[in-house]
Amino acid sequence: MSEIELVIERLEMRGHRMTGSRRRVLDAVMAQPAHFTVDDVLHSTRKVGRATVFRTMKLLLDLNIVCRVMLDDGALHYRVSTRSHHHHLVCIDCGRVEDFSQCDVQSLTRDLAQATGYEIERHWLEVYGRCHACRLLKTEMAAVG
Amino acid sequence: MSEIELVIERLEMRGHRMTGSRRRVLDAVMAQPAHFTVDDVLHSTRKVGRATVFRTMKLLLDLNIVCRVMLDDGALHYRVSTRSHHHHLVCIDCGRVEDFSQCDVQSLTRDLAQATGYEIERHWLEVYGRCHACRLLKTEMAAVG
DNA sequence: ACATAACCTGAGACCCAGTCTCAGCGAGGA
DNA sequence: TCCTCGCTGAGACTGGGTCTCAGGTTATGT
Numbered sequence: 001m002s003e004i005e006l007v008i009e010r011l012e013m014r015g016h017r018m019t020g021s022r023r024r025v026l027d028a029v030m031a032q033p034a035h036f037t038v039d040d041v042l043h044s045t046r047k048v049g050r051a052t053v054f055r056t057m058k059l060l061l062d063l064n065i066v067c068r069v070m071l072d073d074g075a076l077h078y079r080v081s082t083r084s085h086h087h088h089l090v091c092i093d094c095g096r097v098e099d100f101s102q103c104d105v106q107s108l109t110r111d112l113a114q115a116t117g118y119e120i121e122r123h124w125l126e127v128y129g130r131c132h133a134c135r136l137l138k139t140e141m142a143a144v145g
Numbered sequence: 146m147s148e149i150e151l152v153i154e155r156l157e158m159r160g161h162r163m164t165g166s167r168r169r170v171l172d173a174v175m176a177q178p179a180h181f182t183v184d185d186v187l188h189s190t191r192k193v194g195r196a197t198v199f200r201t202m203k204l205l206l207d208l209n210i211v212c213r214v215m216l217d218d219g220a221l222h223y224r225v226s227t228r229s230h231h232h233h234l235v236c237i238d239c240g241r242v243e244d245f246s247q248c249d250v251q252s253l254t255r256d257l258a259q260a261t262g263y264e265i266e267r268h269w270l271e272v273y274g275r276c277h278a279c280r281l282l283k284t285e286m287a288a289v290g
Numbered sequence: 291a292c293a294t295a296a297c298c299t300g301a302g303a304c305c306c307a308g309t310c311t312c313a314g315c316g317a318g319g320a
Numbered sequence: 321t322c323c324t325c326g327c328t329g330a331g332a333c334t335g336g337g338t339c340t341c342a343g344g345t346t347a348t349g350t
Contacts, residue, residue, distance in 0.1 A: 017317080019327065038307070049329035054308060070269065076307085089263055098261055104253045109272060116243055117277035118234055124215065125270045127254060132262035162346075164298065183336070194300035199337060221336085 003030065010063045021048045025056040026065075034097050035069050035077040069097055070126050087125045093134035148175070155208045166193045170201040171210075179242050180214050180222040214242055215271050232270040238279035 028045040067081035086101040153163045173190040212226035217237045231246040
């Protein structure tokens with residue numbers, strides 16, 4: 001089953017339709033680079049209204065087709081999401097994003113629940129650093145400059 | 146040394162001045178409940194312009210006098226921050242916020258660095274759940290309803 | 291005391307992401 | 321066929337935040 005068929009199925013399971021506009025938004029989303037804004041999608045989908053693009057993005061978010069990444073500067077970008085529960089590792093120099101799901105936050109949340117009496121439902125973790133390429137570049141620059 | 150004097154010192158260390166407007170914003174911030182928006186501050190500081198309130202909040206953020214909490218619905222609120230590096234545990238029912246700093250994310254980030262070749266600089270973790278009081282309330286409701 | 295530069299200010303325009311409203315359209319069921 | 325309900329685009333609106341600009345304040349050197 002293709003990616004698109006999967007989306008259609010998930011849509012219909014919730015009583016939504018795969019319409020022309022939604023299809024155009026979806027195609028545009030799939031064609032984006034690693035992460036993007038709604039505005040990027042807007043610019044690459046002619047003939048779809050702003051509100052519809054936003055509505056569709058929200059739908060895709062609900063269906064776990066895309067997720068949101070908080071960049072280093074606080075900007076929220078979208079990203080086609082490969083797995084359900086995962087986190088992001090964002091390069092503060094070039095902005096590339098890696099997903100990871102090995103998430104030992106479980107033990108932390110267990111302790112936390114114990115200590116505070118909270119019943120913990122979910123968490124949101126973003127990690128910022130410098131990717132291998134940017135580290136190399138940086139040491140080179142330091143050597144030259 | 147009082148809280149205020151500490152802030153003044155930190156300001157001056159960076160070449161800023163403690164002016165009347167900044168003082169009024171700071172007082173308003175200190176008088177807020179657990180978490181609040183810039184708008185809340187605006188409404189409780191008469192005679193300070195909107196831009197100045199925003200500018201001062203940014204300054205306080207830089208100086209680690211306040212921090213930001215992402216609420217369950219995605220809204221960003223501010224909060225007077227007690228310690229430097231810490232995370233938030235947010236109740237999804239009543240909105241109360243606890244700080245915690247026992248942060249075993251260290252070991253996770255170490256593994257992550259190893260696996261990805263990233264040099265990790267920082268992370269952002271927010272945890273959502275239901276506080277003790279709201280859990281009790283919920284079970285009571287279930288029993289009655 | 292004075293000049294001057296640097297800093298700070300409020301008002302209001304502006305920006306960006308996202309939502310709301312509303313009238314019109316189109317697909318599917320009875 | 322008609323009717324309902326979901327979907328649509330246009331455009332107004334909102335909330336959080338930034339920019340600009342002219343004028344006010346403060347620190348500092350003389």
